[in-house]
């Protein structure tokens with residue numbers, strides 16, 4: 026896996042974030058099993074509730090294209106015009122959405138830059154997560 030390439034793709038996706046309310050722009054790059062990269066950004070809404078996070082945008086783009094197996098995801102987020110102070114970790118809804126399709130050991134690359142990032146697995150972020158296996 027080319028970690029730097031995935032982080033770069035997440036930064037590129039962040040450029041397309043639509044965040045006129047929070048001014049917090051997020052980009053995600055999801056690496057599929059076959060090597061394809063699906064990117065996503067957050068897309069906010071004047072009614073607030075329909076807002077979607079970058080991670081789910083990327084995931085739903087992939088799944089809607091017939092791709093369901095993934096190797097990794099890179100996530101970057103920061104306020105408009107600010108350098109990343111903290112890593113952006115996916116919200117609870119996105120953790121649950123990823124849990125539907127990704128293995129517990131899938132790495133999430135939470136990046137401040139191409140040089141500064143931390144890697145955590147989905148299982149660490151969502152211990153005892155409820156998933157497809159529970160209802161099979």
Ligand code: THU
Nearest residue numbers: 047049051067078079114115116
């Ligand atoms: N957001 C994401 O896109 N991903 C995250 O991991 C955290 C939050 C978005 C939602 C909203 O548009 C903005 O960031 C502020 O919460």
